[in-house]
Every structure is written in structure tokens, then in C-alpha cells.
Amino acid sequence: MISISDQSDFSIHNIPFGIFSTADRSKRAGCAIGHQIIDLQVLADKIDLGFDRQVLSAETLNNFIGLGKQVTSHLRARIQAWLRDDASVLYAQEGIFVEQSDAQMHMPVHVGDYTDFYSSIEHATNVGKMFRDPANALLPNWRHLPVGYHGRASSIVVSGAPLHRPCGQLMPKGADQPIYGPTGRLDFELEMAFIIGKENGLGNPISVNDAEDYIFGMVIFNDWSARDIQKWEYVPLGPFLGKNFGSSISPWIVTMEALDHFRVSGPTQQPAVLDYLSSSGDRNYDISLEVGIQPHGSEEAVVCRSNFKYMYWNMCQQLAHHTVNGCNVRIGDMLASGTISGKDESSYGSMLELSWAGSKSLPMTDGTERKFIHDGDTVKMRAFAQKDGRRVGFGEVSTQILPHK
């Protein structure tokens, strides 16, 4: 039977889904377990899984997810049972297990539309204090609705894919004409994103109480941001080139079933929200988050420790709001949380906040300092839930920044 370290993100309680390939296996679906992957295409060759196994040989998980939770949850439960059974198909056959170190991970889904929220009250307050009025940091709408906007789906990449420092139009401080050049304020944003597993169809709002049925699972989401480009462009229609040069995600989709054990209540919402946003029960999740910066040729320094449980607006509220006007969501759509900051300074989820708009520096392990991200730096984000001896983690999203072209 497989042996899994207590500290593995990919315990038997997890069984996340992803798309991988190896030197001799084309892109296909797999589940992470410990330091290995269960090749679902090979598994389906050995045993009838009760659904069209073509969905496991596709380049993305969209069609598999589209089979519905009845199918995907059932498969996950069977794999858990088989892992515990020495005589099961998993151990009786060759070629089912692949070392993660031998595999390359790919985008797990085709993302039809990507939405980014702004749902951490600590983050929104910090940004409001820095750029607007410290006494009125939150805008009037913020406590009444989960503010969000549409982002770029095409430039979402998976962990491991490097990104070039973007160039663009900037307005230097005190200048009266903008210039063209590379961003001087390249930043990460620590976010989580959820992935749609069921479609509503145009014109059909999803109620806040039904929303969980539409959420398949989650990934870590690094919403790369060029603060100087963003600052000059974003009025009045929102972020555009300051964001759309790239976003990075962790490769394994952790299912909502795996996260169920880690539910917690969210912060009290004051004033009370409108009925269509009103939900009861524990809709937040206790997921520990951290961000490290690794300068080229040096060791990583952890610069942020936060938690997904801090979110003011939960995912069900986000999805109910997103569709209240009839907007349709499709399988594979990705909805990100917005930067997840906590109350403590060490829990701020972006360099913008950690360096307080560049007014202070963070020490690196090689003796250098950072206000924003340098060329050659690798930013790593990790996320895991742990309780009652049970660990369910996301692995990491790791992205190196290359010089501008």
C-alpha cells in the first residue's frame, strides 16, 4: 500500500485532479497522491469507471468536470477506497502510478471567462488608505456587494511557466507626459480561485443557497500586477494592462468535498446584506496561505502568511452576485477572490501592502531587499488546510520573472 508523509499536501483525504504529461505519456487526467500521480487514463484502461473514459484523455478536465459531481465525487471516493485496499486495481496493475517529479503539469481547465473579486476587507482597506482617503478607505458600495471585474482568461498560466516583466505606458511622478517602459512596480497578489463545475445558462441566476452545487474545486491564484501601469490606466473602467500580462495558478484542483472538513464561519457582515446575498452556515474555509520570494541563485524568504478564512465575502455570495443579472457561467470558468490580506502586517497579500506602496523594504536571504519583484525572482505561493490530523493542500504556484523583452 502507498505510504504518504504526514506533511504531504496530497493525503488520502485530498485526491485533487489535474492534467499532466511525461516523456512517454501525452496530456491526460490524473490525481495527486503523496509524491505520485494516479494516471486516470491508464486506470480507465484497466477498469470500467462507469463513464466515457475519453474525458480522461482530453487536454483539459472540462468534460470530466462536466459529468457532474455525482460522477466526479464517486470516482474520488472509489480512489480513496482503492488506495486503502492492497488488493485493489490500483496496486494490481502496472503503470498506474507516476512520480510527480517525472511529470509536467499543464493548465487543468480551459478557462472560458475569468473573474477577479476584491473581497478581503483588509486588502480593500489598505489600498483605500494608500490611494484615497485613510478616513474613508472603503468605497460606499464595498460592504453591500462583492466588487469584482472581468480579467483576462488567455494569459492564465500554470505553475512553472515563467513570465516576462511587462512593458507599458506609465506616468512618472511629477511628469506631465506618460512614457513607455518596463514596469518598475511588479507585484504579486495572493488569491484563491474557484472553478465552475455546473452551468446555469444565460438568464438564470444562481441563488446563494444553490451556489455550492456549481463549484467544483479550487486552486491558488497569483494575480500578477504592474502597479504603475495599473495606476495610470485604471480610471474609469478598471484594471486592464496592469493585470492581463499573466496570472499563475497551482496545477491541482482541490475539490470542495476535500475542503468540507475545514469550513469555518466568516466575519460578521455589517450592515446586513440584501436577501439575494444572505446565506447561513459555515461558508468560509480555514486554509493557511504563504508567499515566498526566491531571488535568483538564493534561498526563499517567506514574506506573507495569510488565511483564506479572512474573506469578507464568501464564494457563494460571489457566485450569487455574479449571476443575479442572469450572467451565465460555464464549466471551467475561474473566479478569484482578490488579494487575501489579514489584519496583521505580516499577512498582507501583496508587495504593495507589505512595502506600503514602496515606503519600506523587505529583507531577502541574500542580503538584498525588495519593495517590488526583481527580474530573476521566483514567487512561490502555498496553501493547505490542516485539522484533526488531516491535511489537504494545494501544493504551490511558482513563477519566475524574466527580464522584459
Add this chain to the structure above:
Amino acid sequence: MISISDQSDFSIHNIPFGIFSTADRSKRAGCAIGHQIIDLQVLADKIDLGFDRQVLSAETLNNFIGLGKQVTSHLRARIQAWLRDDASVLYAQEGIFVEQSDAQMHMPVHVGDYTDFYSSIEHATNVGKMFRDPANALLPNWRHLPVGYHGRASSIVVSGAPLHRPCGQLMPKGADQPIYGPTGRLDFELEMAFIIGKENGLGNPISVNDAEDYIFGMVIFNDWSARDIQKWEYVPLGPFLGKNFGSSISPWIVTMEALDHFRVSGPTQQPAVLDYLSSSGDRNYDISLEVGIQPHGSEEAVVCRSNFKYMYWNMCQQLAHHTVNGCNVRIGDMLASGTISGKDESSYGSMLELSWAGSKSLPMTDGTERKFIHDGDTVKMRAFAQKDGRRVGFGEVSTQILPHK
């Protein structure tokens, strides 16, 4: 030989591409000619077109467009030659021509990402006057870059598909708490959109001078807007639910080759733009636009006559700006102009401007008046270019508004 009315949008100079079906033909590619459609799947059965004919039997034109302009332009030129030749394959075979009245049109492309610009100086000035400072209507960035934002791809529908009046969160004038309800300020926005025909790949900007190679063709775009939802939600991250309940397009993609004859110079840009946005030559297009409102059971009243040539920022500048940071565009991506208003009040491209934020009413043919769009109204937008006896048109995008659910 086929006879085509002088007033047809679909002259031999046009040959636009679309996806249609009939009672006995599944979805497939076609070209509009006069009041008929050339069934490209049937054509490919009769003659070797020199490329994989499967692309013509697909549900969208993406793979056909992906063959490149060398292929698509050549096919268009051959069709033009065949149409002029009584002995050609078009006339020698049965089943090639289908009446447009017997066909249903579908979305011509799968839209990976949809971007909306804000590139009419008259529109941006009108909005700035109404909502901000009449003396400083344009924001500081407006003349330096084509302001844009990401919109919703999933809810783009084709002409003929009705939309329900959206509900959402509104802040009534003078209230101190928002309410939930149907929008009271449903509006159209008269726009044109271009469709990407060539991919750049993440990290590779498209230069303003290369941009035309990446543009396959254009459609009319109605960017439906709920002004009261938008007003309350849009600070600081831009429009979201005020827009994403639906956008409507005309079904035929008019190629850039067909529009080449109608090039004109654009407005002088002052101050001069940065090098990466600087282009020479005639990059605007003289395309007449009009919008009609047809109350249920009554005749249409034309409420706006505008022209695409008014655009301050041209499509090449929009695409160069969009990708200057390395953002990747994919085949089928749709980039809309923003509302196209002219200088004259009768050329304003939205009810927001035509009714000047609801301060005046427009007469309908049935004796009623409109400040915004009523339930049962059908909004029709038409576009065509005409010069030297040559007419190239887009047909129309027609959308009825149904009551809220």
C-alpha cells in the same frame, strides 16, 4: 447568374462569413450573397478547396479563420470569381444556395476573450460631462492611450436572441441603502467589434504596423448596459454586472479585405501619441451606422445615425496597446470599439447620451416616448459602407428585450 439588389449589404464585393443551420442542415459555414447563403460545406463536397474541409462543418469559424488570411482571402476571391461565371461550380451544382429566410444564424466564432474599448472622444466627453466635470470631461489618460477593459465572453449572443431585463443591486437617488430590483435604465451601446485572426502568443506584443495582419473581420456589437446597476458598482474596478448580462452581435463577419475600399483618415490625435501607438496611413473606415427602436407591435423609429470613422483610436492602436505588455490574443477574440458617437446630438450611440441621462425623451412611432429601453422593445443596429457604387454591409443585429424573470 445570381442577381443582387444594389441596396443589398451582401454584394459581390462583400462575401462575409458566418455559421448557419436550416431545418435539414446542421450548423456549418456559409457566405452571404444577396438574400442567399452559399453553403460552404456543400461547396467543399463538390470541389477541392485546397484545405481541410472539416473546418467548414464545425460549429464555429475559429478553425477556418485559423488557416490564415492566405487561405480565407483566396477562398473569398474564388467565390467572387465563381459568382461572375455562369459555368462555375456554384451554378452547376444543386444545394449550394440557401435562402437566408430559411436559415437560422448562430454565433460565428467561439470568443475566448472579449475586450471593450472606450475610443470615441465624443462618447467619452459626453459621459464625462454628465457624470463628472463638464469643464474636464476627459480624464487625464484618455488622449494618451485607448482606455479599455475586459468584458464577459460567455454572454455574447447573436442577432435574434432575446434578452431578459436584468435585475441587480441599485442605489436609488437620495437613498442610504441599496435595493434589489430590475434595472430602470436599460440601454444599448452602438459599437463595432473586430475579430482576431492570428495569434501572437503570450509575451509577444503586436506592433501597431503589424496589427492589420491579426484582424480577420468585423461585426456590429450592441454592448447592452444597465446604467443604474453600473453606476453603483463600477468604482473602483470598472463595469461588471451592468454589462455582463448580455451583448449582441450581427451574425456575418465582414472581412477586412471587403472593407479596404472604405478606408479614411482618422481624427488628428493631439497631443501626439507615444511611438508604440503611432501609425500612418488611413486606419479608419467610413461605415454608416444607425440604431432603431421598435416598440412591441409598432414600427421602428431610427434614434441614432453615426459613423465608425469618428473613432479617435483606431483598431491597430487598440490591438498594439492591448498587447504591448505581452498579453496574448487568440483566434476568435472580440475587441469592441466602445460606443460610437458623433458630434451631432442625433449621432449619439446610447440612450444615456440621446436622453442626456434621462432629462429628455425620444418619440416612438406609436406615440410613446423613450428615455431608456422598455420591455418588448426591439433594438436594431445596422451598418454599411457605400462608395463608388459599391456597397458592403453588415446586415443587422436585432434584439428584443423581455421582462425580467
